[in-house]
Amino acid sequence: MSHPLDHATAAPSTLPSYLQQDNLGPWGVYLQQVDRVEPYLGNLARWVETLKRPKRTLIVDVPILMDNGTIAHYEGYRVQHNISRGPGKGGVRFHQDVTLSEVMALSAWMSIKNAAVNVPFGGAKGGIRVDPKKLSQGELERMTRRYTSEIGIIIGPNKDIPAPDVNTNEQIMAWMMDTYSVNQGSTATGVVTGKPLDLGGSLGRREATGRGVFTVGVEAARHIGMEISGARIAVQGMGNVGGVAAKLFAHAGARVVAAQDHGGTIYRAEGFDVPALLAHVAEAGTVAGFAHAERMNNHEFWSVDCDILIPAALEQQITASNAGIIKARMIIEGANGPTTPEADDILQDRNILVLPDVIANAGGVTVSYFEWVQDFSNFFWSEDDINARLVRIMKEAFGAVWEVSQDKKVSLRTATFIVGCTRILHAREMRGLYP
Ligand code: NAD
Numbered sequence: 442m443s444h445p446l447d448h449a450t451a452a453p454s455t456l457p458s459y460l461q462q463d464n465l466g467p468w469g470v471y472l473q474q475v476d477r478v479e480p481y482l483g484n485l486a487r488w489v490e491t492l493k494r495p496k497r498t499l500i501v502d503v504p505i506l507m508d509n510g511t512i513a514h515y516e517g518y519r520v521q522h523n524i525s526r527g528p529g530k531g532g533v534r535f536h537q538d539v540t541l542s543e544v545m546a547l548s549a550w551m552s553i554k555n556a557a558v559n560v561p562f563g564g565a566k567g568g569i570r571v572d573p574k575k576l577s578q579g580e581l582e583r584m585t586r587r588y589t590s591e592i593g594i595i596i597g598p599n600k601d602i603p604a605p606d607v608n609t610n611e612q613i614m615a616w617m618m619d620t621y622s623v624n625q626g627s628t629a630t631g632v633v634t635g636k637p638l639d640l641g642g643s644l645g646r647r648e649a650t651g652r653g654v655f656t657v658g659v660e661a662a663r664h665i666g667m668e669i670s671g672a673r674i675a676v677q678g679m680g681n682v683g684g685v686a687a688k689l690f691a692h693a694g695a696r697v698v699a700a701q702d703h704g705g706t707i708y709r710a711e712g713f714d715v716p717a718l719l720a721h722v723a724e725a726g727t728v729a730g731f732a733h734a735e736r737m738n739n740h741e742f743w744s745v746d747c748d749i750l751i752p753a754a755l756e757q758q759i760t761a762s763n764a765g766i767i768k769a770r771m772i773i774e775g776a777n778g779p780t781t782p783e784a785d786d787i788l789q790d791r792n793i794l795v796l797p798d799v800i801a802n803a804g805g806v807t808v809s810y811f812e813w814v815q816d817f818s819n820f821f822w823s824e825d826d827i828n829a830r831l832v833r834i835m836k837e838a839f840g841a842v843w844e845v846s847q848d849k850k851v852s853l854r855t856a857t858f859i860v861g862c863t864r865i866l867h868a869r870e871m872r873g874l875y876p
Contacts (some may be wrong), residue, residue: 445454447821449487450487450715451781453790456493456494461541461705462843466542466543466546467543467545467547467756467757467778468542468543468549469542470546470757470776470778470781471546471549471550472493472815473547473782474782474855475489475492475493475652475858475862477855477858478855478858478859478862479781480858481849481851482553482711482861482862482863482866485862485863485866485867485870486863488601488869488870489862489866489868491523491865491869492523492549492552492862492865492866493507493523495520495521495522495523495545495785495815496521496522496524496563497519497520497521497590497595498518498520498541498545499518499519499520499594499595500516500517500518500541500855501516501518501519501588501591501592502514502515502517502591503515503516503517503569503584503588503591504587505580505583505584505587506583506676507580508577508580513866514536514570514700515569515570515571515584515588515637516567516569516570517567517569517570517588517591517592518541518544518566518567519538519544519565519566519592519595519596519601519603520544520545520547520548520565520566520567520796521543521548521563521564521565521595521601522545522548522549522551522552522563522564522565522566523549523552523563523564523865523869524563524564524565524601525563525865525866525868525869525872526555526556526561526562526563526864526865526868527555527560527561527563528561528562528563528566528597528599528600528601528602528808529551529562529563529564529565529596529597529600529601529602529607530551530555530560530562530564530601530602530604530806530809531547531551531564531565531566531603531604531806532547532565532566532567532603532604532605532606532635533566533567533568533569533588533603533604533605533606533609533617534547534566534567534569534606534607534608534609534611534614534746535568535569535571535573535607535608535609535613536570536571536573536607536608537566537568537570537571537572538570538591538842539568539569539571540570541739542568543568543756544566544568545566545776546756546778547566547568547778548564548565548566550564550777550778550799551563551566551806552564552566552672552865553799553857553858553861553862553865554798554799554802554803554806554861555806556801556860556861556862556864556865557799557800557803557838557842557857557861557864558800558806558807558834558835558838559838560806560807560810561601561810561863562565562810563673565601565602565603566606566800567588567592567603568606568629568683569584569588571584572740574608574761577772580611580680580738581613582616585613585614585616585617585620586617586619586620586674589616589617589620589621590620590624593620593621593624593625596599596621596632596796597621597629597632597760598629598632598693598788598813598816598817601634601753602631602632602634602809602813603617603632603633603634604633604634604635604805604806604809605635605681607680607755609817610635611635611636611637611642612634612637614634614635614636614637614642614652615636615637615640616720617632617633618630618632618633618636618641618717620641621633621841626688630741630813630816631717631813631816631817632808632815634646634812635647635809635812636812641812641815641816643809643811643815643821643822643827644809644822644823644824644827645672645721645759645808645811645824645827645828646805646808646809646811646812646830647685648685649805649806649807649808649809649812649831650681650682650685650775650802650803650804650805651681651682651683651684651685651686651687651775651802652685652689652828652831653690653801653802653804653805653835654682654685654686654751654753654773654775654801654802654804654834655685655689655690655693655801655833656804656831656832656835656836656839657773657796657800657801657839658686658690658720658749658751658771658796658801658836659693659721659797660835660839660840660843661771661773661839662749662771663685664843665770665771665794666669667691667770668750669690669694669695670693670694670695670801671694671696671747671751672746672748673695673696673712673746673749674687674695674696674697674698674747674749675697675698675699675700675701675745675747675749675750675751675769676688676697676699676700676701676751676753676757676768676774676775677700677701677702677742677750677751677752677753677754678701678702678752678753678775678776679700679718679719679722679727679728679753680753680754680755681704682701682753682775682776682802682805683700683702683753683754683775684719684722685749686753687700687715687718687719687751687802688716688719690717690749690781691712691713691715695712695749696711696712696785697713697715697718698710698712698713698745698746698747699737699742699747700710700713700718700728700734701737701739701742701754702727702728702729702754703727704720704725704726704727704728704729704730705727705728705729705736705739706736706737706738706739706741706742707728707729707731707734707736707737708734708736708737708745709733709735709875712783712834713731713733713734714733717731717733718731718734731759739839740763743759743763743766743767744763744768744769745768747768747769748769748770748771749769749770749771749772749773750767750769750771750772750773751772751773751774752772752774752775752776752777752779752780753775753776754776754778754779755776755781756776756778756779756782757775757778757781758776759772759779759784759788760781760783760784761779761781761783761784761787762783763784764780764783764787764788764791765787765791766794767788769793770843771793771794771795771796772788772792772793772794772795773796773801774795774796774797774798774801774802775798775802776798776802776803776871777798777852778798778816779798780795785852785854786874789852794836794853795852795853795854796839796853797853797854797857798850799854799857799861800838800853800857800859802844803835803838804831804835804871807817807831807834807835808827808831810825811830811831818845841860842856842857842860843856845859845860
Protein backbone atom coordinates (compact mmCIF):
# COMPACT_ATOMS: atom_id res chain seq x y z
CA MET A 442 0.00 0.00 0.00
CA SER A 443 1.40 3.40 -0.83
CA HIS A 444 1.96 5.91 1.93
CA PRO A 445 0.49 9.43 1.61
CA LEU A 446 4.04 10.82 1.89
CA ASP A 447 5.04 9.01 -1.33
CA HIS A 448 2.89 11.47 -3.26
CA ALA A 449 3.62 14.55 -1.20
CA THR A 450 5.19 17.53 -2.92
CA ALA A 451 6.79 20.64 -1.41
CA ALA A 452 4.05 23.15 -0.64
CA PRO A 453 4.81 26.76 -1.61
CA SER A 454 5.91 28.50 1.58
CA THR A 455 7.66 31.61 2.72
CA LEU A 456 10.70 31.38 4.98
CA PRO A 457 10.36 33.22 8.29
CA SER A 458 11.97 36.67 8.04
CA TYR A 459 15.05 35.81 10.13
CA LEU A 460 15.89 33.03 7.67
CA GLN A 461 15.73 35.35 4.65
CA GLN A 462 19.04 37.07 4.32
CA ASP A 463 18.68 38.86 0.99
CA ASN A 464 21.89 37.14 -0.03
CA LEU A 465 24.01 39.42 2.10
CA GLY A 466 25.12 37.38 5.10
CA PRO A 467 26.68 33.90 5.13
CA TRP A 468 23.21 32.32 5.49
CA GLY A 469 22.18 34.04 2.24
CA VAL A 470 25.26 32.55 0.54
CA TYR A 471 24.27 29.10 1.80
CA LEU A 472 20.69 29.52 0.53
CA GLN A 473 22.03 30.34 -2.95
CA GLN A 474 24.19 27.21 -2.83
CA VAL A 475 21.14 25.09 -1.96
CA ASP A 476 19.19 26.65 -4.85
CA ARG A 477 21.98 25.57 -7.19
CA VAL A 478 21.78 21.96 -6.09
CA GLU A 479 17.98 21.65 -6.08
CA PRO A 480 17.68 20.72 -9.80
CA TYR A 481 19.91 17.68 -9.17
CA LEU A 482 17.96 16.25 -6.25
CA GLY A 483 15.26 14.42 -8.22
CA ASN A 484 12.31 13.34 -6.06
CA LEU A 485 14.13 14.31 -2.88
CA ALA A 486 13.72 17.97 -3.91
CA ARG A 487 10.32 18.01 -2.23
CA TRP A 488 12.19 17.86 1.10
CA VAL A 489 14.57 20.69 0.23
CA GLU A 490 12.87 23.21 2.56
CA THR A 491 14.28 21.08 5.40
CA LEU A 492 17.71 22.34 4.42
CA LYS A 493 16.56 25.97 4.41
CA ARG A 494 15.32 25.92 8.01
CA PRO A 495 17.66 25.08 10.89
CA LYS A 496 16.07 22.51 13.18
CA ARG A 497 16.92 24.36 16.40
CA THR A 498 18.23 27.88 16.95
CA LEU A 499 19.17 28.84 20.48
CA ILE A 500 20.24 32.38 21.44
CA VAL A 501 21.55 32.76 24.99
CA ASP A 502 22.56 35.64 27.22
CA VAL A 503 25.99 35.02 28.76
CA PRO A 504 26.48 37.29 31.80
CA ILE A 505 29.87 37.20 33.54
CA LEU A 506 31.64 38.98 36.34
CA MET A 507 34.57 40.95 34.92
CA ASP A 508 37.85 41.34 36.81
CA ASN A 509 37.05 45.03 37.48
CA GLY A 510 33.84 44.13 39.33
CA THR A 511 31.37 45.01 36.55
CA ILE A 512 28.95 42.55 34.94
CA ALA A 513 29.24 42.09 31.17
CA HIS A 514 26.68 40.40 28.91
CA TYR A 515 27.62 38.56 25.74
CA GLU A 516 25.34 37.04 23.12
CA GLY A 517 25.84 33.32 22.48
CA TYR A 518 24.35 30.95 19.93
CA ARG A 519 24.01 27.24 19.28
CA VAL A 520 22.29 26.16 16.09
CA GLN A 521 21.45 22.57 15.15
CA HIS A 522 20.83 22.77 11.45
CA ASN A 523 19.94 19.14 10.76
CA ILE A 524 20.13 15.97 12.85
CA SER A 525 18.54 13.49 10.44
CA ARG A 526 21.74 11.41 10.16
CA GLY A 527 22.94 11.60 13.78
CA PRO A 528 23.73 14.02 16.60
CA GLY A 529 24.64 17.60 15.76
CA LYS A 530 28.36 18.27 15.31
CA GLY A 531 30.25 21.48 14.76
CA GLY A 532 32.60 23.98 16.35
CA VAL A 533 32.25 26.98 18.63
CA ARG A 534 33.59 30.33 17.47
CA PHE A 535 34.55 33.27 19.71
CA HIS A 536 34.77 36.38 17.55
CA GLN A 537 33.53 39.96 17.74
CA ASP A 538 31.77 39.64 14.36
CA VAL A 539 29.83 36.43 15.09
CA THR A 540 26.17 36.79 14.05
CA LEU A 541 23.19 34.45 14.00
CA SER A 542 23.38 34.42 10.18
CA GLU A 543 26.99 33.26 10.36
CA VAL A 544 26.32 30.54 12.93
CA MET A 545 23.30 29.28 10.95
CA ALA A 546 25.37 29.09 7.75
CA LEU A 547 28.28 27.39 9.50
CA SER A 548 25.87 24.83 11.03
CA ALA A 549 24.35 24.13 7.60
CA TRP A 550 27.79 23.67 6.01
CA MET A 551 28.53 21.16 8.79
CA SER A 552 25.43 19.16 7.79
CA ILE A 553 26.61 19.01 4.17
CA LYS A 554 30.23 18.28 5.13
CA ASN A 555 29.42 15.48 7.57
CA ALA A 556 27.18 13.85 5.00
CA ALA A 557 29.77 14.32 2.21
CA VAL A 558 32.44 12.41 4.16
CA ASN A 559 29.73 10.07 5.45
CA VAL A 560 30.34 10.41 9.20
CA PRO A 561 27.16 9.70 11.21
CA PHE A 562 26.54 13.28 12.36
CA GLY A 563 24.14 16.07 11.60
CA GLY A 564 25.30 19.68 11.43
CA ALA A 565 25.54 22.21 14.25
CA LYS A 566 27.61 25.25 15.20
CA GLY A 567 27.93 27.72 18.05
CA GLY A 568 29.52 31.00 18.87
CA ILE A 569 29.80 34.00 21.12
CA ARG A 570 29.95 37.56 19.84
CA VAL A 571 33.07 38.62 21.72
CA ASP A 572 36.69 39.55 21.10
CA PRO A 573 38.32 36.97 23.38
CA LYS A 574 41.70 38.73 23.08
CA LYS A 575 40.24 41.49 25.27
CA LEU A 576 39.37 39.08 28.12
CA SER A 577 41.65 37.91 30.92
CA GLN A 578 42.10 34.14 31.29
CA GLY A 579 39.66 34.16 34.23
CA GLU A 580 37.03 36.10 32.26
CA LEU A 581 37.46 33.73 29.30
CA GLU A 582 36.95 30.71 31.54
CA ARG A 583 33.85 32.20 33.22
CA MET A 584 32.35 33.12 29.85
CA THR A 585 33.04 29.66 28.39
CA ARG A 586 31.53 27.91 31.41
CA ARG A 587 28.41 30.08 31.53
CA TYR A 588 27.87 29.66 27.77
CA THR A 589 28.27 25.87 28.11
CA SER A 590 25.80 25.78 30.95
CA GLU A 591 23.29 27.87 28.95
CA ILE A 592 23.49 25.63 25.87
CA GLY A 593 23.64 22.53 28.13
CA ILE A 594 19.94 21.92 27.46
CA ILE A 595 20.61 20.94 23.86
CA ILE A 596 24.17 19.51 23.80
CA GLY A 597 25.39 16.08 24.92
CA PRO A 598 27.39 13.08 23.63
CA ASN A 599 24.29 11.72 21.88
CA LYS A 600 22.69 15.07 21.04
CA ASP A 601 25.17 17.65 19.83
CA ILE A 602 28.95 17.65 20.21
CA PRO A 603 30.83 20.99 20.00
CA ALA A 604 34.50 21.34 18.93
CA PRO A 605 37.06 24.14 18.45
CA ASP A 606 36.75 26.78 15.74
CA VAL A 607 38.20 30.29 15.36
CA ASN A 608 39.67 31.47 18.69
CA THR A 609 38.68 28.36 20.63
CA ASN A 610 41.12 25.60 21.52
CA GLU A 611 41.86 22.54 23.67
CA GLN A 612 41.69 24.51 26.92
CA ILE A 613 38.24 25.87 26.07
CA MET A 614 37.08 22.34 25.17
CA ALA A 615 38.39 21.12 28.57
CA TRP A 616 36.33 23.82 30.36
CA MET A 617 33.27 22.94 28.30
CA MET A 618 33.63 19.23 29.05
CA ASP A 619 34.12 19.95 32.76
CA THR A 620 31.13 22.31 32.99
CA TYR A 621 28.80 19.91 31.21
CA SER A 622 30.08 17.00 33.35
CA VAL A 623 29.72 18.88 36.66
CA ASN A 624 26.17 19.94 35.74
CA GLN A 625 25.11 16.39 34.96
CA GLY A 626 27.02 14.67 37.78
CA SER A 627 29.43 12.42 35.89
CA THR A 628 32.36 12.83 33.53
CA ALA A 629 31.16 12.93 29.91
CA THR A 630 34.29 13.09 27.75
CA GLY A 631 32.25 12.57 24.55
CA VAL A 632 30.37 15.88 24.88
CA VAL A 633 33.06 17.82 22.99
CA THR A 634 35.93 16.92 20.66
CA GLY A 635 39.25 18.65 20.19
CA LYS A 636 40.02 18.03 23.90
CA PRO A 637 43.49 17.74 25.42
CA LEU A 638 44.93 14.21 25.08
CA ASP A 639 44.74 13.55 28.83
CA LEU A 640 41.00 14.23 28.84
CA GLY A 641 40.00 11.83 26.07
CA GLY A 642 41.36 13.84 23.15
CA SER A 643 42.63 12.11 20.02
CA LEU A 644 46.09 11.97 18.57
CA GLY A 645 46.16 13.72 15.20
CA ARG A 646 43.12 15.97 15.91
CA ARG A 647 45.03 19.25 16.03
CA GLU A 648 46.59 18.66 12.61
CA ALA A 649 43.57 16.91 11.06
CA THR A 650 41.97 19.80 9.17
CA GLY A 651 45.26 20.95 7.64
CA ARG A 652 46.12 17.34 6.79
CA GLY A 653 42.75 16.98 5.06
CA VAL A 654 43.35 20.21 3.10
CA PHE A 655 46.72 18.82 2.00
CA THR A 656 45.27 15.40 1.11
CA VAL A 657 42.50 16.71 -1.15
CA GLY A 658 44.94 19.23 -2.65
CA VAL A 659 47.32 16.44 -3.64
CA GLU A 660 44.44 14.37 -5.05
CA ALA A 661 43.06 17.27 -7.10
CA ALA A 662 46.55 18.16 -8.36
CA ARG A 663 46.92 14.57 -9.57
CA HIS A 664 43.61 14.85 -11.49
CA ILE A 665 44.67 18.06 -13.26
CA GLY A 666 48.31 17.10 -13.79
CA MET A 667 49.83 19.63 -11.40
CA GLU A 668 53.11 18.83 -9.63
CA ILE A 669 53.08 19.60 -5.89
CA SER A 670 56.85 19.69 -5.74
CA GLY A 671 57.82 23.24 -6.70
CA ALA A 672 54.21 24.53 -6.71
CA ARG A 673 53.87 28.08 -5.35
CA ILE A 674 51.35 28.46 -2.53
CA ALA A 675 49.66 31.50 -0.96
CA VAL A 676 47.91 31.02 2.39
CA GLN A 677 45.48 33.34 4.16
CA GLY A 678 45.36 32.49 7.87
CA MET A 679 48.32 30.90 9.66
CA GLY A 680 46.30 29.33 12.45
CA ASN A 681 45.38 25.75 13.09
CA VAL A 682 44.25 25.07 9.52
CA GLY A 683 46.48 27.32 7.39
CA GLY A 684 49.62 26.73 9.47
CA VAL A 685 49.41 22.93 9.27
CA ALA A 686 48.49 22.97 5.57
CA ALA A 687 51.47 25.27 4.85
CA LYS A 688 53.78 22.94 6.78
CA LEU A 689 52.61 19.81 4.95
CA PHE A 690 52.78 21.42 1.49
CA ALA A 691 56.28 22.76 2.22
CA HIS A 692 57.31 19.32 3.43
CA ALA A 693 56.11 17.89 0.10
CA GLY A 694 58.40 20.29 -1.78
CA ALA A 695 55.99 23.16 -2.48
CA ARG A 696 57.06 26.79 -1.94
CA VAL A 697 54.85 28.86 0.37
CA VAL A 698 55.44 32.30 -1.18
CA ALA A 699 52.77 34.49 0.46
CA ALA A 700 50.98 34.52 3.79
CA GLN A 701 48.37 36.83 5.22
CA ASP A 702 46.73 37.01 8.62
CA HIS A 703 44.95 39.60 10.77
CA GLY A 704 48.29 41.39 11.32
CA GLY A 705 49.42 41.80 7.69
CA THR A 706 50.81 40.13 4.55
CA ILE A 707 54.29 38.84 3.78
CA TYR A 708 55.95 37.57 0.59
CA ARG A 709 59.09 35.70 -0.46
CA ALA A 710 59.47 34.50 -4.06
CA GLU A 711 61.78 31.60 -3.09
CA GLY A 712 59.33 30.41 -0.43
CA PHE A 713 59.40 30.81 3.36
CA ASP A 714 61.15 28.58 5.83
CA VAL A 715 57.73 27.42 7.09
CA PRO A 716 58.81 25.95 10.46
CA ALA A 717 60.61 29.26 11.20
CA LEU A 718 57.52 31.22 10.13
CA LEU A 719 55.27 29.12 12.40
CA ALA A 720 57.68 29.64 15.30
CA HIS A 721 57.48 33.40 14.65
CA VAL A 722 53.64 33.26 14.59
CA ALA A 723 53.61 31.27 17.84
CA GLU A 724 55.65 34.00 19.49
CA ALA A 725 54.41 37.21 17.84
CA GLY A 726 50.80 36.12 17.21
CA THR A 727 50.98 37.17 13.54
CA VAL A 728 53.02 36.65 10.35
CA ALA A 729 53.82 40.39 10.35
CA GLY A 730 57.39 41.15 11.29
CA PHE A 731 58.79 37.80 10.08
CA ALA A 732 62.42 38.62 9.37
CA HIS A 733 63.02 36.58 6.21
CA ALA A 734 60.27 38.07 4.03
CA GLU A 735 59.07 41.27 2.35
CA ARG A 736 55.97 43.08 3.51
CA MET A 737 53.12 43.15 1.05
CA ASN A 738 50.01 45.29 0.78
CA ASN A 739 46.93 43.30 1.95
CA HIS A 740 45.06 43.74 -1.34
CA GLU A 741 48.08 42.59 -3.42
CA PHE A 742 47.88 39.21 -1.69
CA TRP A 743 44.99 38.19 -3.95
CA SER A 744 46.88 38.79 -7.19
CA VAL A 745 50.12 37.20 -6.06
CA ASP A 746 51.81 34.85 -8.56
CA CYS A 747 51.02 31.36 -7.28
CA ASP A 748 49.66 27.97 -8.31
CA ILE A 749 47.56 27.18 -5.25
CA LEU A 750 45.66 29.63 -3.03
CA ILE A 751 44.49 28.47 0.39
CA PRO A 752 42.03 30.76 2.18
CA ALA A 753 42.15 29.51 5.78
CA ALA A 754 40.83 32.45 7.82
CA LEU A 755 37.25 33.74 7.62
CA GLU A 756 34.18 33.80 5.36
CA GLN A 757 33.55 35.92 2.27
CA GLN A 758 37.19 36.70 1.48
CA ILE A 759 37.02 35.86 -2.24
CA THR A 760 34.31 38.06 -3.74
CA ALA A 761 33.33 39.56 -7.09
CA SER A 762 35.88 42.32 -6.38
CA ASN A 763 39.00 40.13 -6.17
CA ALA A 764 38.06 36.86 -7.95
CA GLY A 765 39.10 38.39 -11.28
CA ILE A 766 42.69 39.03 -10.21
CA ILE A 767 43.53 35.67 -8.66
CA LYS A 768 46.36 33.94 -10.54
CA ALA A 769 46.23 30.51 -8.88
CA ARG A 770 45.10 27.46 -10.87
CA MET A 771 43.54 25.88 -7.81
CA ILE A 772 41.92 27.20 -4.61
CA ILE A 773 41.63 24.93 -1.57
CA GLU A 774 39.08 26.25 0.91
CA GLY A 775 40.52 25.59 4.37
CA ALA A 776 38.17 28.21 5.85
CA ASN A 777 34.41 27.82 5.88
CA GLY A 778 32.57 29.92 3.31
CA PRO A 779 35.52 31.97 2.00
CA THR A 780 34.08 32.29 -1.55
CA THR A 781 30.82 34.05 -2.45
CA PRO A 782 28.56 32.54 -5.17
CA GLU A 783 29.36 35.44 -7.58
CA ALA A 784 33.07 34.80 -7.06
CA ASP A 785 32.48 31.08 -7.64
CA ASP A 786 31.02 31.90 -11.07
CA ILE A 787 33.93 34.18 -11.97
CA LEU A 788 36.46 31.52 -10.92
CA GLN A 789 34.64 28.83 -12.88
CA ASP A 790 34.62 31.06 -16.01
CA ARG A 791 38.34 31.61 -15.51
CA ASN A 792 38.95 27.86 -15.24
CA ILE A 793 40.25 28.06 -11.68
CA LEU A 794 39.48 24.86 -9.81
CA VAL A 795 37.85 25.42 -6.39
CA LEU A 796 38.04 22.61 -3.83
CA PRO A 797 35.11 23.66 -1.63
CA ASP A 798 35.15 23.89 2.18
CA VAL A 799 32.49 21.20 2.53
CA ILE A 800 35.01 18.61 1.38
CA ALA A 801 38.41 20.34 1.65
CA ASN A 802 38.26 21.09 5.39
CA ALA A 803 36.35 17.97 6.44
CA GLY A 804 39.49 16.40 7.93
CA GLY A 805 38.85 18.06 11.30
CA VAL A 806 35.39 16.66 11.78
CA THR A 807 36.54 13.28 10.51
CA VAL A 808 39.11 12.99 13.30
CA SER A 809 36.55 14.49 15.71
CA TYR A 810 34.41 11.51 14.79
CA PHE A 811 37.36 9.22 15.60
CA GLU A 812 37.78 11.03 18.94
CA TRP A 813 34.08 10.57 19.78
CA VAL A 814 34.24 6.86 18.88
CA GLN A 815 37.41 6.42 20.99
CA ASP A 816 35.74 8.17 23.97
CA PHE A 817 32.71 5.88 23.75
CA SER A 818 34.81 2.74 23.55
CA ASN A 819 37.58 3.96 25.89
CA PHE A 820 40.04 2.46 23.47
CA PHE A 821 42.58 4.83 21.94
CA TRP A 822 44.23 4.42 18.56
CA SER A 823 47.79 5.22 17.43
CA GLU A 824 48.50 8.38 15.46
CA ASP A 825 49.52 6.31 12.42
CA ASP A 826 46.17 4.52 12.52
CA ILE A 827 44.32 7.81 12.78
CA ASN A 828 46.20 9.50 9.95
CA ALA A 829 45.83 6.45 7.69
CA ARG A 830 42.06 6.28 8.30
CA LEU A 831 41.76 10.04 7.78
CA VAL A 832 43.62 9.96 4.48
CA ARG A 833 41.54 7.00 3.27
CA ILE A 834 38.22 8.70 4.08
CA MET A 835 39.30 12.02 2.52
CA LYS A 836 40.55 10.35 -0.67
CA GLU A 837 37.41 8.25 -1.06
CA ALA A 838 35.07 11.17 -0.39
CA PHE A 839 36.99 13.43 -2.77
CA GLY A 840 37.03 10.71 -5.46
CA ALA A 841 33.23 10.33 -5.23
CA VAL A 842 32.70 14.10 -5.46
CA TRP A 843 35.09 14.37 -8.41
CA GLU A 844 33.13 11.69 -10.28
CA VAL A 845 29.79 13.45 -9.70
CA SER A 846 31.29 16.72 -10.89
CA GLN A 847 32.60 15.09 -14.10
CA ASP A 848 29.40 13.14 -14.67
CA LYS A 849 27.01 16.05 -14.18
CA LYS A 850 29.40 18.73 -15.45
CA VAL A 851 29.04 20.82 -12.31
CA SER A 852 31.52 22.52 -10.00
CA LEU A 853 33.06 20.53 -7.16
CA ARG A 854 30.96 22.62 -4.73
CA THR A 855 27.70 21.69 -6.40
CA ALA A 856 28.90 18.07 -6.67
CA THR A 857 29.67 17.97 -2.92
CA PHE A 858 26.26 19.51 -2.19
CA ILE A 859 24.62 16.87 -4.42
CA VAL A 860 26.34 14.05 -2.49
CA GLY A 861 25.69 15.63 0.94
CA CYS A 862 22.12 16.86 0.38
CA THR A 863 21.09 13.55 -1.18
CA ARG A 864 22.32 11.63 1.87
CA ILE A 865 20.62 14.03 4.31
CA LEU A 866 17.30 14.16 2.47
CA HIS A 867 17.28 10.42 1.91
CA ALA A 868 17.66 9.93 5.68
CA ARG A 869 14.95 12.52 6.21
CA GLU A 870 12.61 10.73 3.85
CA MET A 871 13.26 7.28 5.34
CA ARG A 872 12.60 8.59 8.87
CA GLY A 873 9.31 10.09 7.67
CA LEU A 874 7.33 12.93 9.17
CA TYR A 875 6.16 12.76 12.76
CA PRO A 876 3.24 12.63 13.42
P1 NAD B 1 42.62 29.99 14.06
O1 NAD B 1 42.01 30.90 15.05
O2 NAD B 1 43.61 28.97 14.50
O3 NAD B 1 43.32 30.86 12.89
C1 NAD B 1 42.64 31.87 12.21
C2 NAD B 1 43.64 32.59 11.33
O4 NAD B 1 42.92 33.56 10.56
C3 NAD B 1 44.70 33.34 12.10
O5 NAD B 1 45.94 33.21 11.43
C4 NAD B 1 44.22 34.79 12.02
O6 NAD B 1 45.25 35.75 12.12
C5 NAD B 1 43.61 34.81 10.64
N1 NAD B 1 42.70 35.94 10.46
C6 NAD B 1 41.73 36.38 11.31
N2 NAD B 1 41.14 37.48 10.80
C7 NAD B 1 41.73 37.73 9.61
C8 NAD B 1 41.58 38.72 8.62
N3 NAD B 1 40.68 39.70 8.77
N4 NAD B 1 42.37 38.67 7.51
C9 NAD B 1 43.29 37.69 7.36
N5 NAD B 1 43.48 36.73 8.28
C10 NAD B 1 42.72 36.75 9.38
O7 NAD B 1 41.38 29.33 13.29
P2 NAD B 1 41.35 27.97 12.48
O8 NAD B 1 40.88 26.89 13.40
O9 NAD B 1 42.62 27.80 11.72
O10 NAD B 1 40.14 28.26 11.49
C11 NAD B 1 40.32 28.98 10.26
C12 NAD B 1 39.16 28.68 9.36
O11 NAD B 1 39.08 27.27 9.13
C13 NAD B 1 37.77 29.09 9.88
O12 NAD B 1 36.97 29.46 8.79
C14 NAD B 1 37.23 27.79 10.46
O13 NAD B 1 35.81 27.77 10.50
C15 NAD B 1 37.77 26.81 9.46
N6 NAD B 1 37.84 25.43 9.94
C16 NAD B 1 38.56 25.10 11.04
C17 NAD B 1 38.62 23.77 11.45
C18 NAD B 1 39.47 23.34 12.61
O14 NAD B 1 39.54 22.12 12.85
N7 NAD B 1 40.14 24.22 13.31
C19 NAD B 1 37.91 22.79 10.75
C20 NAD B 1 37.18 23.17 9.62
C21 NAD B 1 37.17 24.49 9.22
